[in-house]
Amino acid sequence: MRVLIADDHDLLRDTLVTYLTAEGAFDIGTAENLDEALHLMGRGKGFDLVLLDYEMPGMDGLKGLKKALDHEKCQAVALMSGSAPRAVIKRALNIGAAGFIPKTLSATSLINAINFMAVGEKYVPAELLSDAMLAQPKLDGFTQRESQMLRGLTEGKSNKEIARDLDLAEVTVKLHVRTLYRKMQVANRAEAADLAREKGLIQ
Structure with a gap:
C-alpha cells in the first residue's frame, strides 16, 4: 500500500514513517x-492514501484539501491535525476527505485507520464526532443485496470473503458496502456491524 505523509514537523513525520515501516506493508512517501x-x-x-497536515505550509485551510482531492x-x-475544530472535520468529510487523524x-x-481509508472507508475517532455527524441513521429500505452485505459485515467477513460467498466481483461488493454506509450513516464496517446488532437488523 502506497501512503504519502505530508507534514512540516520532522519529528511527527519521522514517527509516522517509523510506525508504518514497522508494519512492513507500506510504501511510504513524505x-x-x-x-x-x-x-x-x-x-x-500515485498513492493509495494521502495524509495532509491541516496547518502545514500551502494548505490555506480546506483549500489545500480540495486541491489534493481534485488531483x-x-x-x-485525509486530514491530520492536533487542533482542528469539529466544524472543520465535518466540512472536510463533506467535501470528500477520507477521514481525520488526530496527532x-x-x-x-493509526494503522487501523489507514487500512480503513485506503480501501474506501471513512475514519474519524468516535470521540470527535459531533451530534450533527451522528444524525439518526436510516435503517429501513435495504435492498436484498445490501442486506446480504450487512450480514457479511456482522459476521466479520472482508469484502473479498463476501464477494466469494455471493459470487460477485470484489469491486461490486465495495460499492454496495459504501451505499450501505451512507444509508446507515456510519463511517466503517465495525460501526455498521455494531449498529445492525444493536437494532436487530440481522436475524
Whole structure:
C-alpha cells in the first residue's frame, strides 16, 4: 500500500514513517508542504492514501484539501491535525476527505485507520464526532443485496470473503458496502456491524 505523509514537523513525520515501516506493508512517501505533496502525487502510480497536515505550509485551510482531492491521481486524502475544530472535520468529510487523524492517535489505531481509508472507508475517532455527524441513521429500505452485505459485515467477513460467498466481483461488493454506509450513516464496517446488532437488523 502506497501512503504519502505530508507534514512540516520532522519529528511527527519521522514517527509516522517509523510506525508504518514497522508494519512492513507500506510504501511510504513524505512531503514537507502542500506543493511538494501535490508534486509527489503526480509521479509514478500515485498513492493509495494521502495524509495532509491541516496547518502545514500551502494548505490555506480546506483549500489545500480540495486541491489534493481534485488531483488527477487522487485515491483517498485525509486530514491530520492536533487542533482542528469539529466544524472543520465535518466540512472536510463533506467535501470528500477520507477521514481525520488526530496527532494523538495511538500507533495501533493509526494503522487501523489507514487500512480503513485506503480501501474506501471513512475514519474519524468516535470521540470527535459531533451530534450533527451522528444524525439518526436510516435503517429501513435495504435492498436484498445490501442486506446480504450487512450480514457479511456482522459476521466479520472482508469484502473479498463476501464477494466469494455471493459470487460477485470484489469491486461490486465495495460499492454496495459504501451505499450501505451512507444509508446507515456510519463511517466503517465495525460501526455498521455494531449498529445492525444493536437494532436487530440481522436475524
